[in-house]
Amino acid sequence: MEAGIVGLPNVGKSTLFNALTSTQGAQAANYPFCTIEPNEGIVTVPDERLRRITNFIKPQKVIPTYLKLVDIAGIVKGASEGQGLGNKFLSHIRQVDAILQVVRCFEDDDVIHVAGKVDPVSDVETIETELMLADMQTLENALPKAERSAKSGDKEAKVRVAAIQRCQAHLAQDQPLRKLEMPPAEAKEIASYGLMSAKPILYIANVDESDLHGTGELASAVRVFAEKVGASVVPVCAKLEAELAELEEPDRSEMLESVGLAQPALSLVAREAYRTLGLQSYFTAGEKEVRAWPVPIxxxxxxxxxxxxxxxxxxxxxxxxxxxxxxxxxxxxxxxxxxxxxxxxxxxxxxxxxxxxxxxxxx
CATH class of the missing domain: 3.10.20.30 (Beta-grasp domain)
Incomplete structure (x- = not known):
């Protein structure tokens, strides 16, 4: 299972990805498409229950679960029509299991916004629209072949045609496919298409250091939008998290305390991403190891x-x-x-x- 980090250019995607995966290196340039090929990394999913288990079972090692993250290049309006290498970038999203959308919720004159102004809800809607438009194209291309197979008596193809038409009707109402309930047989028939607006989504509100808990106007607007679409929001200051990722203990704890945080926000991101992927953990515990294992709910x-x-x-x-x-x-x-x-x-x-x-x- 893997999650793709997406967003418009210059919203802090790569900064967040590097902090999550503790990737060090030169700072990315401040211009669109500085990420072209997707970067991949592994992130630990923090779980306090592991520590509690080891209070009673003393293992040689403790192993948490991990998530695979993919940092996908910034998407711009018109991506579904090929703008900004859009088709290539959208194909990367098609391959992941869930979407983590980084949304810019901070003002900074030194960081260019691709649309010329900071409007997080507009940013969210831009990407949602591009995903839905790309799905429409996928379904439109798939329908003729499915119809031909259905006419020849292929029962599975008949189910596929019904599924495609159901999805098309839903998208025509300007609704992402993740809000569409489908019969299991139909869902199975179109699973291979990698429809992007059907993927579960988590919004990451990239806030500034004056709004670490995401209670400001910009982050609050994202929360309202997310509630309407049944998604969650995690506020993160990617700039601060990048600084924390470079520190060793106890300097990290001291910095967290100084800004009023109990833990790095990236811990919340990892856990919420895990939940968004539909995963939960079970444990095995013995003298050799105490280990968390990911399993679908x-x-x-x-x-x-x-x-x-x-x-x-x-x-x-x-x-x-x-x-x-x-x-x-x-x-x-x-x-x-x-x-x-x-x-x-x-x-x-x-x-x-x-x-x-x-x-x-x-x-």
Missing amino acids: GATAPQAAGVIHSDFERGFIRCEVYSLSDLEEFKSEKDIRQAGKLRTEGKTYVMQDGDICHFLFNV
Whole structure:
């Protein structure tokens, strides 16, 4: 699973990406399209539950989950028609699982805004429109082939035609596809098209140092818009986060305290991006390691086991499960078992966020 960082040029995308992935290097030039080929990086998803588990189980190492991030070049109005190398950049978005849109919510005369003025809602709408226009083109190109196959009696093609037409009607109402509920069979048939306005989205309000909590007028406008489309907003001062990323402890903690933050805002970005991707974590815990594993919300125990190794899923027998609250109450796995709190779950068990598991399998 990976998320693409998008936005108009000069909104702080690459600064944020570098801070998230702790990438050091020369500062990007202040002009559009300084990012051309997408940069890729890995970011840790902070999880306080790992520390709490290690209060009772002392491992040799602790391993959090990670996200893959892709820094995609700035998109401009007309991208769906090829403006600003738009077709190439949009193809990069088509390949990711979720979109993190950085929105400029700060004034700075030294940083050029591609539209000539700072208007975050207009910026959000510009990119949303380009994604929808690109999806319209994709569907328009796909429909004739699907119709020909449907006429020949292909049942799957008939479902595909219905799905395409349903999407076209929704887009014609100026609504992104992520707000469209589709029958599972239709959703499956068009999944390969990589429709961009169907992807879940998280807005990152890039604020200045006077509005770190995003309560100012510009960030608040993004919040109002996000509520209408069912998305979340995380306020981040990319400039400050870039400075924090270069510091070692305890200098980082001292700087956070001086600006009134309990933790780097990038921790919130990582966790919200994880949630936007539809992921949750379960844990394995032993003397060798305590580890968080990513799993889609709604995944069954065998599917979760498969995240560790495909053999675990193929030969799944059962899963032994307990919770962090059980561990904190009884202090050890042995005592959890003796208290009858260690649950045995089968193939139909749906994983819960924070489950601590042992998988039994045979291949």
